[in-house]
Amino acid sequence: PIIGIVAPIFFIFQMGWESILFSVGLVVSSILWYRFYGKSRARRDGAIFHVFERWGQQRDKNLDRELRGIMKEKGLRDEDPFDEVVARSYVIDAEKESFEQLVKLASANLAGRVPLDAEELESRFLQGTLIGATPVTHGVALPHLRVVGVEHPELVLVRVRLGVTIHLSSPLQKRESDQEVKAIFFLVSPDADPTRHLRMLAQIAGSVDKDTFDDAWKAARDEAEIKEVLLRDERYRNIVVDTEGKSADLIGKALKDIVIPDGALIALIKRADETVIPRGHTVLQDGDRLTIIGTSKGVDEFHRRYD
Template structure:
């Protein structure tokens, strides 16, 4: 669009008029002047009104996006904490600061010169952003899981660093001095105010040093895991399937070591993995356990020979203590433990599933709901609240009987639905096309709402809901 607009303006006005204008100075209103040449004064007025309206929307978007700078800096403790406070999900203080500084600059300084300095600032930020991409990539942090990876790395980033710096020199000496002044002011602010407050000094650079035998930053990994939780799952992440196929341990008397042995038994039943390696990893609390919040722990591991993620949920109604989890045994009582093992060839998916479990478990109401659940299906339903899962038992004498003694490949499911798990007596079966369903199997189907609604109507119509369960109601 910009290229087409420039082509039209050059074609109508000519490069000479755009460069010198009518009075020997560069033309500052090329769009309005082009409209005047094409449609007369009416065209100029219409284009001017459109430009003013567009300016309001751009200014509003710019202020709201620019307010994320003080918000992010406050979260990193580089500026006072008031700027990270949210009211109704809105960083009010950060927005007010941004608006105040914008108005101050427009009132007190020449707008044309401010535009030049602002351009230099944006170019400098772009160069720093390209440098940050290089550092993050080279740090090899597992928690770094971007949704998009730029092509031609690192040449794209190298050009992105050199190009803006060259353009800044073309803007003149004041722009160059402005950038040096910003760097000096930022350095002085860091050493005078922020150095003793930041929780993650060094960041990804320390991970780059770690590859050379130096220190690393655990704080950055925690921050990136938080970002993963906020970003949520990707469309192809099998979170619903992993939860639906999860085994559940619900033992009031077992201690943590016994729960670990039961969890490892479930995992080795589903995959050919080294049992001793899993036990060693999960029983070393400083390696495998990730505390999320009070009463929740997430032991996790990635294995080379694993084909799919496997989740085991464990509930301890009276709480268990994990050695080394806290100085005070009462503070280390854990009521919910989620053992997650995943293939080691997709660390990003492993971390997204882990972050999604952590995000849902890290709420004020989770533990009370977890302890109040009456069965395994309700425990799983806590993580599947969106209505994208149903579970029903195959019983002779009702409409579910039509699936008994049939292979899954021969069953016509609604679009966007699939059988995710089969619970048969005391075991969980991972379904395949040739899997034959038996009487009293408890079948979990996941999918989109229209398809699940069709299944509900198919099995509920004319029945008194025999053996039928919605994920959010349990089984």
């Protein structure tokens, strides 16, 4: 191989200045073309999935532990809106459905929030399972897309109480398999920020990896509790509004009139059997259960004032 590389260079020099200048010009023009045109358009993130899959064929049982350690060490950045994305996510709570029907339902919801129609989203999610791009772990599937024109990540949470079977294909390993899952998280992120997309996938995977996830997921009684399973423990609190404690001052007030500490946000309101999406004009009532998200400091301050 070395002789095959060196020999042509020797022959080019033997052929005279015209051949030398032509070869140098070709190399320089190729470098310039890549630097100013090709580099910005090249997509490399897809290749990493193939590399991981090849590694997976040779993995030992310490690899998953190492990857989880790296994930926990790096984690989300402070500016990543993970908890906000979970709080405004759409929840599908089904007893038993086919995977294709759940993809259709999730795509129909996401179509109103991203610049793709439901049919295109459905096609791309299903295609992901056929080419091995949908991670499945601990009974949870993570179909995900990056889409041009999306302003911020959008999420659909699906719980299937009796489970759903997903047919998965692995082109590199040339095998197919059926796996049963009880949770599916559909994530759509901006195409312009692939690293944040991967961080959010890693955070979801980390939540699923916790020993408490399975029991908490099964026990969740409503939409609000399903979302709380994914919220970071240090980044959210629940406060019940009642007439006996500090939160009595909140009764009858619209959210826009409440002094909320910096770094805190009222993300969900559970009222009897109903989940209320907070708006500025929403008036709090006795018995409301508030889900507060934000920075650790902001959430703790809200909790100190009103609980």
